[in-house]
Amino acid sequence: MSYLAEFDAAAPDDRWPLAKGWMEREPSAFFRELRRDRPILVTPACTLVARHADVVECMSNAEVFTVELYRSKMGTYMLAQDDTPDHSRDKAIMRTMLSRDDLPRIRALIGEVTAEILAGARGRIEAVSRVTRRVPIELVIRYFGFSTADPKKLARWSYWSQYDSFYNHDFDRQRRSAPIHRRSRKAAAEMAAYIGEEIAAKIAGIQKGEVRDDVVTRMLLTRYPPAIGFTPERLGLNVGGLLIGAVETTSQSVTGALAELLRRPRALAEAKQAALRGDLETFDRHVFEALRLRPLSPYLFRKSARDYTVAKGTARQTTIPAGTTVLALIASAMRDEDEFPLPEEFNIHRPLERTFHLGWGLHECLGKHIGMVMIPEIVRHFVLLDELRERAPIDCKGGPFPERWELEWSAGEA
Numbered sequence: 001m002s003y004l005a006e007f008d009a010a011a012p013d014d015r016w017p018l019a020k021g022w023m024e025r026e027p028s029a030f031f032r033e034l035r036r037d038r039p040i041l042v043t044p045a046c047t048l049v050a051r052h053a054d055v056v057e058c059m060s061n062a063e064v065f066t067v068e069l070y071r072s073k074m075g076t077y078m079l080a081q082d083d084t085p086d087h088s089r090d091k092a093i094m095r096t097m098l099s100r101d102d103l104p105r106i107r108a109l110i111g112e113v114t115a116e117i118l119a120g121a122r123g124r125i126e127a128v129s130r131v132t133r134r135v136p137i138e139l140v141i142r143y144f145g146f147s148t149a150d151p152k153k154l155a156r157w158s159y160w161s162q163y164d165s166f167y168n169h170d171f172d173r174q175r176r177s178a179p180i181h182r183r184s185r186k187a188a189a190e191m192a193a194y195i196g197e198e199i200a201a202k203i204a205g206i207q208k209g210e211v212r213d214d215v216v217t218r219m220l221l222t223r224y225p226p227a228i229g230f231t232p233e234r235l236g237l238n239v240g241g242l243l244i245g246a247v248e249t250t251s252q253s254v255t256g257a258l259a260e261l262l263r264r265p266r267a268l269a270e271a272k273q274a275a276l277r278g279d280l281e282t283f284d285r286h287v288f289e290a291l292r293l294r295p296l297s298p299y300l301f302r303k304s305a306r307d308y309t310v311a312k313g314t315a316r317q318t319t320i321p322a323g324t325t326v327l328a329l330i331a332s333a334m335r336d337e338d339e340f341p342l343p344e345e346f347n348i349h350r351p352l353e354r355t356f357h358l359g360w361g362l363h364e365c366l367g368k369h370i371g372m373v374m375i376p377e378i379v380r381h382f383v384l385l386d387e388l389r390e391r392a393p394i395d396c397k398g399g400p401f402p403e404r405w406e407l408e409w410s411a412g413e414a
């Protein structure tokens with residue numbers, strides 16, 4: 001029986017759990033059927049949008065498809081605001097602080113840290129705790145300037161905040177919804193206290209003339225006229241966002257891309273050749289193509305602010321009522337034959353600008369350029385290892401994030 005036949009035959013209350021299960025266990029086949037037979041699937045809990053053009057339409061229309069669902073999680077942080085003056089100002093300031101001129105330095109830092117960890121591992125590693133979470137945390141400490149923080153606490157704060165913000169909504173049907181939210185609140189309070197101390201220490205250092213260049217110090221050295229409203233509270237909020245944005249997202253992307261390369265020996269060998277001859281552009285394209293096939297999440301979610309007809313004038317046009325949770329299926333859109341011919345083929349010459357690796361539209365990732373060097377650079381150091389292989393598949397332990405991934409390689413030749 002087709003997915004849609006089973007979906008239609010199910011009782012209304014069972015439909016979303018069914019679709020959610022397929023999305024998690026067999027996304028590729030389920031999404032293929034959706035794109036072909038019902039590109040906009042209405043379920044009692046949420047509406048799924050499967051075609052590239054429709055995902056772009058929703059993600060480009062922030063006025064209708066809003067980030068309201070983030071508000072109870074992130075307060076007034078930029079990702080929880082639609083096209084507001086706060087969003088524009090905070091994103092502009094933070095983009096300036098995260099200067100793109102830093103990218104070579106960031107790539108070098110990520111490369112050094114990753115290489116050092118792998119060199120010390122002697123042919124076997126649990127990649128999540130030792131690398132895919134640990135390396136972005138090192139970026140948070142050394143480049144963002146969380147200089148005095150305990151890496152374990154940073155990992156915990158980021159984890160619970162990401163969990164609650166992105167994977168703890170009604171449509172997630174979390175059995176542990178309230179405890180996850182409580183852990184996230186507790187983590188946020190601890191993080192806020194730490195950020196207050198770090199800022200005070202940095203200000204004291206600046207007054208003594210000890211100025212090191214990191215992002216938080218840049219933020220503190222800058223004078224913001226009161227008229228623009230970038231208050232100390234907003235500054236602190238944006239410092240917190242630097243940590244939250246960077247860790248699990250990197251870990252999900254690096255594990256996903258590397259796993260996809262490992263199951264494609266030819267692509268892996270070609271990527272390794274590119275890495276060995278120092279052709280970073282070609283190497284990175286392998287990673288982005290792997291991410292097209294396995295993005296950090298199958299979807300981005302929004303809530304509709306008013307009735308709106310998606311794909312108007314086409315056979316699939318559907319009116320989405322106000323108040324609907326919409327899942328823009330980026331994993332499906334990146335296999336849409338209209339944009340990516342022969343989508344199951346690994347082809348590094350795909351149009352990168354049509355992918356959703358770091359979001360799309362108004363809320364496109366603030367750390368996009370960092371992500372685009374950090375993710376491939378971590379993957380590169382794994383790919384350079386000799387005879388790299390999995391000891392066991394990525395284990396998410398029933399949660400949304402990779403928790404454990406045992407890898408091994410022939411040591412001594414890395």
Ligand code: HEM
Pocket residue numbers: 078079080091098241242243245246249250253296300301356357358359360362363364365366367368370371372374375
């Ligand atoms: C490196 C891996 C990263 C990945 C894969 C990633 C992914 C994403 C995605 C998919 C979104 C869109 C969310 C949505 O539209 O609902 C996003 C937004 C965002 N990301 Fe990232 N991110 C990464 C790194 C970072 C870093 C390093 C930072 C901090 C410097 C950051 C800060 C943000 C912020 C603030 C937003 C919201 C922007 C806005 O509201 O306009 N991210 N990210």
